[in-house]
Amino acid sequence: PSKTHIEVLGQQFPVDDYTNITPAITSKTALKLHLQPSHPLSTLRGLIESAYPDFTHASSMSPLVTPFKNFDELSFPADHPGRAVTDSYYVNRNMMLRTHTSAHEVEMFKKGETKWLLTADVYRRDEIDASHYPIFHQVEGARIFDTDANGLKEVEEDNARLSSLLAQANIIIEDIPHISPTNPVQHDHDPVFSELVAKNLKLSLNNLILKVFGAASNISKEQPLRVRWIEAYFPFTSPSFEVEVFFQGKWLEILGCGVIRQATLDTAGVQNKIGWAFGLGLERIAMVLFSIPDIRLFWSQDPRFLSQFEDGKINVFQPYSKYPSCFKDVSFWVPKDFELHENDFCDLVRDTAGDLVEDVKRIDHFVHPKTNRTSLCYRVNYRSMDRSLSNEEINHVQSQVISRLKEQFGVEIR
Numbered sequence: 001p002s003k004t005h006i007e008v009l010g011q012q013f014p015v016d017d018y019t020n021i022t023p024a025i026t027s028k029t030a031l032k033l034h035l036q037p038s039h040p041l042s043t044l045r046g047l048i049e050s051a052y053p054d055f056t057h058a059s060s061m062s063p064l065v066t067p068f069k070n071f072d073e074l075s076f077p078a079d080h081p082g083r084a085v086t087d088s089y090y091v092n093r094n095m096m097l098r099t100h101t102s103a104h105e106v107e108m109f110k111k112g113e114t115k116w117l118l119t120a121d122v123y124r125r126d127e128i129d130a131s132h133y134p135i136f137h138q139v140e141g142a143r144i145f146d147t148d149a150n151g152l153k154e155v156e157e158d159n160a161r162l163s164s165l166l167a168q169a170n171i172i173i174e175d176i177p178h179i180s181p182t183n184p185v186q187h188d189h190d191p192v193f194s195e196l197v198a199k200n201l202k203l204s205l206n207n208l209i210l211k212v213f214g215a216a217s218n219i220s221k222e223q224p225l226r227v228r229w230i231e232a233y234f235p236f237t238s239p240s241f242e243v244e245v246f247f248q249g250k251w252l253e254i255l256g257c258g259v260i261r262q263a264t265l266d267t268a269g270v271q272n273k274i275g276w277a278f279g280l281g282l283e284r285i286a287m288v289l290f291s292i293p294d295i296r297l298f299w300s301q302d303p304r305f306l307s308q309f310e311d312g313k314i315n316v317f318q319p320y321s322k323y324p325s326c327f328k329d330v331s332f333w334v335p336k337d338f339e340l341h342e343n344d345f346c347d348l349v350r351d352t353a354g355d356l357v358e359d360v361k362r363i364d365h366f367v368h369p370k371t372n373r374t375s376l377c378y379r380v381n382y383r384s385m386d387r388s389l390s391n392e393e394i395n396h397v398q399s400q401v402i403s404r405l406k407e408q409f410g411v412e413i414r
């Protein structure tokens, strides 16, 4: 029986052609791992907040926002791919789960906040593997200055303070110009002021990274910390940057940031200000700092996971066991003129198997030359974080996946 309403966070919403949020997701919307005492995500939030002691700290905003707030207010174009039902979770056409903490920028600036951090759970439809989960956490940070002589003095003084802090640190920073032809100053900005603000943003984040990665015991203090700045594009900042940190032979992308688009401040009714914003993902950093090998562990209720952590302390996680994995393949014909998006397949598996699914890969794809039908084969890797799974249990889950595939997408199993 198709339902007419769904409940999210105690509220009833009418369903429509956009509705794609699954029970696996709704059941987690109230958990707020970033506020659970002693949880690694909460400790990391606290550490970041401690680097910004004079900022307002917000952390309990509802994840339900309008698409207008998540996208339009931030100058996303009408055809931006992030808006697609294959990429974002919609309650219905008028309500979605925020895809980023930037969704609250206008709201925060409207309240008159000029220096603030906001930590929250965010939601994106994606593939399934050990480093992707449809829910993760971000910290948004922002600071705005008056565009007068006082504001200018404030940035310059803060830049001097932050520069001298960095000068003493064991850090190598690969920098790029604050402004360039491909990463331009906004036409309504004074280029000198915009540069100073971009510099303040970079100095502030370099110091934050130093503090956060310096707090971990599994990161060598003899080796310099390596940070690199990369040109980026976001509809709601210009110039824009991404930051990567070098860890165990790999560059790890940890945040996006930039000089706030004046349109955002205009929408918030803020006048004569210029400033920066950043959005930083907590899980990737926490996985490195705490040596947590699989992103699903953050959601584990197992005391063997939770009891290893203490509030405010960064320590190395000792995996209690790696249970055997079990691969199951499913091959099927997709109905004619139907395109099955990988994210739709993944959400179906996630909703059926919960956190027992570790990885999903498409291992085959071909079009039959005569019938023109498409055949797909997916390999699902099942493994629990907490226990051994029996063959019986996995076979049962896999057969449920198969019947739901037939039911929801009309596929023909091969």
Ligand code: PHE
Residues within 6 Å of the ligand: 099, 100, 101, 102, 234, 237, 255, 256, 257, 258, 277, 278, 279, 280
């Ligand atoms: N919201 C962006 C993201 O999730 C990050 C960002 C925040 C970029 C603030 C610029 C300014 O990717």
